[in-house]
Amino acid sequence: MPTKIEKDTLSGQETTGHEWDGLKELNTPLPKWWLWTFYATIVFGLVWMVIYPSLPFWRGTSGWIAREAIVEEVRAAEARHAPMMARLREATPAAIQADDEMRGFALAGGRIAFANNCAACHGAGGQGAVGGFPSLADDEWIWGGSLEEIQHTIRHGIRANESDEQRMSMMPRFGADGLLTSAQINDVAEHVLSLTGRATDTAAAGRGATIFAEQCASCHGERGEGNREFGAPRLNDQIWLYGEGRRAIASYIHNPRMGVMPSWQGRLDPAVVNMLTVYVQSLGRVN
Numbered sequence: 001m002p003t004k005i006e007k008d009t010l011s012g013q014e015t016t017g018h019e020w021d022g023l024k025e026l027n028t029p030l031p032k033w034w035l036w037t038f039y040a041t042i043v044f045g046l047v048w049m050v051i052y053p054s055l056p057f058w059r060g061t062s063g064w065i066a067r068e069a070i071v072e073e074v075r076a077a078e079a080r081h082a083p084m085m086a087r088l089r090e091a092t093p094a095a096i097q098a099d100d101e102m103r104g105f106a107l108a109g110g111r112i113a114f115a116n117n118c119a120a121c122h123g124a125g126g127q128g129a130v131g132g133f134p135s136l137a138d139d140e141w142i143w144g145g146s147l148e149e150i151q152h153t154i155r156h157g158i159r160a161n162e163s164d165e166q167r168m169s170m171m172p173r174f175g176a177d178g179l180l181t182s183a184q185i186n187d188v189a190e191h192v193l194s195l196t197g198r199a200t201d202t203a204a205a206g207r208g209a210t211i212f213a214e215q216c217a218s219c220h221g222e223r224g225e226g227n228r229e230f231g232a233p234r235l236n237d238q239i240w241l242y243g244e245g246r247r248a249i250a251s252y253i254h255n256p257r258m259g260v261m262p263s264w265q266g267r268l269d270p271a272v273v274n275m276l277t278v279y280v281q282s283l284g285r286v287n
């Protein structure tokens with residue numbers, strides 16, 4: 001195809017010389033303002049590359065490093081918060097809760113500390129998970145929902161053997177250790193269901209009641225109301241740590257799994273433990 005630059009007869013503008021089936025392309029240069037803006041961005045980019053760290057071997061003339069800038073910001077924030085953290089460290093959770101300023105700080109900081117340290121097991125909103133991770137956002141407490149009790153649980157942990165004052169208790173392995181036969185375990189599981197009116201075999205539930213009184217009531221209470229001293233959960237409600245239904249309950253009685261939670265007193269600043277205490281209680285209801 002011959003290319004010839006010529007003037008378009010209609011518009012009087014130059015063509016690019018390209019022609020397709022008699023159609024010619026007008027040569028319309030970019031507007032000047034656009035071009036200059038484009039050049040300006042290139043210049044800006046080059047200047048930026050000189051001033052700031054932009055290439056693997058070039059640290060920039062300004063000496064500014066993103067990582068160091070953040071470290072400095074964090075340090076400044078820590079310094080700003082230091083007086084408040086000192087107060088939170090010395091105060092009791094009850095005193096923190098009673099003071100608007102400390103309480104607001106504790107709830108905000110507690111939420112972050114919870115997301116970082118606790119959410120993996122207890123869920124992002126403290127809703128818990130089947131498999132032994134209790135909800136902290138309800139009014140049922142295994143070990144207690146007062147500020148002192150929550151603080152003790154967080155500080156010393158549960159069955160983790162990391163603190164002399166840990167929460168500790170073990171439910172016997174009734175089936176696995178041969179303390180009860182399978183038939184007896186089914187009966188007592190039926191009785192546990194009857195505590196919330198869900199038993200389907202009343203004869204079995206009746207036999208199970210005797211076993212429950214002898215073997216279980218000392219920890220779980222006569223009516224399955226639970227006992228915080230032993231961390232024995234309530235059985236006469238609809239909240240189940242390890243799944244509901246006869247099969248789940250019977251298999252649990254056969255071979256109970258005991259929940260373990262680390263002790264946090266050596267891992268977290270005491271101020272953070274106090275913040276978490278106030279935050280965790282705010283999730284649920286005191287009962």
Ligand code: HEC
Binds near residue numbers: 119121260280
């Ligand atoms: C490795 C998993 C794990 C992590 C991480 C964890 N917990 Fe727990 N937590 C548990 C388990 C399991 C239990 C229940 C133990 C039991 O059955 O008695 C529990 C119980 C509790 C209880 C007692 C609840 C009650 O009903 O009495 C509190 C309070 C608690 N956790 C707070 C926290 C806080 C705050 C953090 C973060 C600093 C945290 N947990 C991190 C596993 C965990």
Ligand code: HEC
Binds near residue numbers: 171189242
């Ligand atoms: C020495 C105290 C003790 C005795 C005795 C005991 N339990 Fe438990 N039981 C516990 C503890 C502690 C837990 C909770 C373990 C955990 O939180 O991980 C538990 C948990 C359970 C659960 C699971 C609850 C849930 O929410 O999923 C069931 C069901 C149960 N026990 C039934 C029984 C029955 C039935 C007996 C009698 C045959 C019995 N227990 C005897 C301490 C005891």
